[in-house]
Amino acid sequence: MTTLVLAGGIGLIFLSLFLVLGAVGGLTKEASGVSRSLEVLEAITSVPDEMRAEQDASFAERVLLPLLARTQGIGRRMSPADAHLRVREKLEKAGNPAGWTVDRVMAGKVVGFVVALLVSLLLLVVLGVSFPVTLGLVVVASLAGYNAPNLYLYQRAHERNEEMQSALADAVDLLTISVESGLGFDAAVAQVAKNTEGPLSDEFSRMLQEMQIGRGRAEALRSMGERTDLPDLRTFVGAMVQADAFGIPVGQVLRVQSSEMRVKRRQWAEEAAQKVPVKILVPLIFCILPCLFIAVLGPAGINMMTSFSGKL
Incomplete structure (x- = not known):
């Protein structure tokens, strides 16, 4: 009996030691696992900005832009x-x-x-x-x-010319008032670029920037005329270049140009108004008149069909 009690006590001692060592080892493993997780999080948060920016880049920046860059060489070889x-x-x-x-x-x-x-x-x-x-x-x-990119650029140029056409007369009026009030031509152009918006204002601003970097006034004006297909703007540019070359007073030239552009603007509006009946003819024939005929003649047609079929 004493031997059994002694053996049981020894077994309990070994079991206790085993459980204690297991618990200590489990805690150690858990601590090491937590420490590894912390190390991973620290490594992720301490990634250099260049690598982080590369990983956070969008699909277009990572795939589409490099693909577009590779096709640039093919485009050069296929084009004249x-x-x-x-x-x-x-x-x-x-x-x-x-x-x-x-x-x-x-x-x-x-x-x-x-x-x-x-x-x-x-x-x-x-x-x-x-x-x-x-x-x-x-x-x-x-x-x-x-040809899709060419068509898009053509449409953008057409819309830009229309915006410049509608703003040109007012811009020349402002130029005329500024010059006649005592400002020089360059200062008057700066006033137009500052107080107006749109593509025409951008063109005047670019002309001033070209003059500031050393280009002559005539060259800057010619460049502005070459960047557009607008006939009125090219006429204005040609008149200002000739006035600068022959020493004609700028105010007088601007007054004449302003008057002519007002007349052209009124004629352009009248021309656009005359085009409206022609443009509305197609939707009138194919959309409005059929609906009108259905609304007006539909009941009469139904009554006629009822009468001819013999039904009351």
Whole structure:
């Protein structure tokens, strides 16, 4: 009996030691696991800003922009030698939209060509169109995708010219008042650029900046005229260049230009008003008149059908 009690006591002692060592080891492992987690969090939070910015970049910055950069070389090889000059001219006339450069326009043409080709081909194959029709439509879609950047720049230039056309007469009036009140031409242009908004104000500001970096007034004026297709602005630029070359008083020239532009602006408004009846003719015939005929003649037609069918 004594032997059994002694053996049980020894077993309990070993069991207690085992449990104590296990608990201590578990706590040690838990502490080491927590310490490793803390180390990972500290490593994540202590990542350099360059690596963090690279990881936080958007999909467009990580994928689309590098892809666009690779297609720039393909665009240069596919375009004629003087294509970059023509693209630069289109960008100038469109007001240099934000993010648009010559290389990006070239790359956009390649991307538009490939995307239009694949999308049109896949769509026509799914619809089961015949091969000749598929070939023709794919060619047309590919050319449209290739010229999509040019069409966008053309539309931007057209809208910009309309805004400049509507603001030119007021800007010349302000120039005339400023010059006749005693300011020089450069100071009058600065007043116009400061007190007006829109593409015309941007053009006057750019002209002043070019004059500040050393370009002559005539060269700056000619550059402003070359950046637009607006005939009235080019006429104004030509008159100011001749006045500067021959020493004609600027105030007198501005007074004449202001009067002519007011007349042209009124004529332009009258011309736009005369175009309204012609433009409204198509929606009138195909949209308004059919609805009117249905509303007016519909009940009469129903009564006639009822009468001829013999029903009361």
